[in-house]
Amino acid sequence: MIREFGTILDDVSQIVDLIVFGLGFYFSVELYRFKQSVNGRVWEQYFLIFLVYILCWLISSNVHRVYQSRRFMALSVEMKQLIKTHITTFVVTITIVTFYKPTLIHNRFVFYFEIVALCLTLSFHIMVRLFLQAWRAVGRNTRYVLILGSGAAAHTYLQKVISSPQLGYKVIGYLAPERNSLEIPYLGDYTNLQTVINMQIVDLTVITAPLSDERVRTCVDLLNEMGKTVTILLDDLVAKLTRSRPVDFDGMAMVAYDGKPRRPWHELAKRIFDVILTGVGLFVISPILLVIVIAIKLTSEGPVIFAQDRVGINGRTFKMYKFRSMVINAEELKAKLAHLNEMSGPVFKITNDPRVTPIGRFLRRTSLDELPQLWNVFIGDMSLVGPRPPLPNEVNMYDPKHRKRLAVKPGITCIWQISGRNEVDFEEWMEMDAEYVERWSLWMDMAILAKTVPVVLLRKGAS
Numbered sequence: 001m002i003r004e005f006g007t008i009l010d011d012v013s014q015i016v017d018l019i020v021f022g023l024g025f026y027f028s029v030e031l032y033r034f035k036q037s038v039n040g041r042v043w044e045q046y047f048l049i050f051l052v053y054i055l056c057w058l059i060s061s062n063v064h065r066v067y068q069s070r071r072f073m074a075l076s077v078e079m080k081q082l083i084k085t086h087i088t089t090f091v092v093t094i095t096i097v098t099f100y101k102p103t104l105i106h107n108r109f110v111f112y113f114e115i116v117a118l119c120l121t122l123s124f125h126i127m128v129r130l131f132l133q134a135w136r137a138v139g140r141n142t143r144y145v146l147i148l149g150s151g152a153a154a155h156t157y158l159q160k161v162i163s164s165p166q167l168g169y170k171v172i173g174y175l176a177p178e179r180n181s182l183e184i185p186y187l188g189d190y191t192n193l194q195t196v197i198n199m200q201i202v203d204l205t206v207i208t209a210p211l212s213d214e215r216v217r218t219c220v221d222l223l224n225e226m227g228k229t230v231t232i233l234l235d236d237l238v239a240k241l242t243r244s245r246p247v248d249f250d251g252m253a254m255v256a257y258d259g260k261p262r263r264p265w266h267e268l269a270k271r272i273f274d275v276i277l278t279g280v281g282l283f284v285i286s287p288i289l290l291v292i293v294i295a296i297k298l299t300s301e302g303p304v305i306f307a308q309d310r311v312g313i314n315g316r317t318f319k320m321y322k323f324r325s326m327v328i329n330a331e332e333l334k335a336k337l338a339h340l341n342e343m344s345g346p347v348f349k350i351t352n353d354p355r356v357t358p359i360g361r362f363l364r365r366t367s368l369d370e371l372p373q374l375w376n377v378f379i380g381d382m383s384l385v386g387p388r389p390p391l392p393n394e395v396n397m398y399d400p401k402h403r404k405r406l407a408v409k410p411g412i413t414c415i416w417q418i419s420g421r422n423e424v425d426f427e428e429w430m431e432m433d434a435e436y437v438e439r440w441s442l443w444m445d446m447a448i449l450a451k452t453v454p455v456v457l458l459r460k461g462a463s
Contacts, residue, residue, distance in 0.1 A: 206231045415433070
């Protein structure tokens with residue numbers, strides 16, 4: 001069906017898949033009982049696996065966008081998304097169940113269930129797709145479209161419809177001030193709109209003409225009066241707002257534009273992940289933190305923790321915490337060492353910085369000086385993954401394009417950390433952060449965290 005019913009169809013499709021999983025669990029139990037010659041109520045023993053799998057599927061399917069209109073998705077893409085979702089769900093399920101009750105993984109039941117569930121869902125989605133294609137082939141589930149306007153925009157839209165028959169759209173013709181070269185029936189000028197709608201089936205009206213035209217606005221008012229669905233093909237300027245979304249501001253209709261990908265569920269999962277991991281991490285490494293505190297106290301004067309103003313999301317300032325690795329008058333000595341700076345742009349780095357204490361040098365090489373930032377993550381000033389938070393004076397020297405890195409919450413590690421750190425020049429660093437902002441997803445964070453571990457252990461790019 002068309003996307004105006006997308007939310008309902010998403011829910012229905014998800015519910016049907018859950019029913020399929022239930023059948024898959026039943027078949028898996030019977031298959032396991034037959035293969036292993038096991039008697040008794042096997043399903044009670046492995047029902048936990050089924051429940052965990054369902055929960056993980058609900059999260060993973062949302063992340064991989066499994067439930068969206070089949071009209072706009074190729075079969076290969078749909079199958080790929082399903083397989084990726086199953087693999088993710090399977091791995092997470094095994095991990096959770098192993099931690100809770102390792103004995104449940106000692107046999108092969110979970111593998112039986114995964115194979116059966118995968119085969120059933122792939123088969124079901126293929127059958128649904130074939131059914132919808134056959135349904136449209138006999139003229140059912142077709143949407144009849146009327147185009148208002150002509151020229152390049154109308155031609156582009158028409159070519160998209162013609163090249164994508166799976167969409168189920170059929171253009172009945174177009175209205176325009178004068179006939180154009182479109183290879184569809186010309187139905188007259190805009191004044192013929194009501195006559196066309198009275199005489200023909202029109203499910204959707206696509207406007208490709210400028211809304212600045214008074215005649216087009218009159219048509220929109222008429223369509224609204226008749227309760228018709230209208231789609232407006234945006235002009236070049238507005239079309240750049242590819243991440244626009246409708247907003248109801250206390251009854252005022254507005255359009256919001258997101259300068260970066262907006263994934264609310266990913267963002268919520270990221271925050272939960274940050275809180276859990278840093279909370280557990282701070283507790284587990286507390287003995288290491290105590291040892292570092294004692295070592296700093298015994299080897300140099302001054303406070304153990306170094307708090308520094310940093311710039312966070314959208315220009316907010318916050319105190320970032322680190323174990324002190326420099327002498328207490330490090331900021332005063334910075335101006336005298338400016339000529340030794342090895343980084344381009346508004347960043348200050350020296351390979352063998354004379355301000356660094358002996359214990360501080362070890363902490364920096366091992367990245368242990370960054371551990372207090374786990375507290376910054378826990379309280380919400382930072383995230384585990386995100387562009388490194390810059391100094392206020394560095395931000396003051398940014399070009400507009402550099403400020404893109406401030407569009408997301410800063411983090412302890414990002415693409416820069418796993419790509420050489422101090423071996424990367426400033427402009428390349430900014431490009432890496434901009435790439436992160438544009439491509440961000442929860443799975444990208446997971447990949448960066450996984451790559452950060454060997455980088456830290458091998459001390460790559462640290463100073």
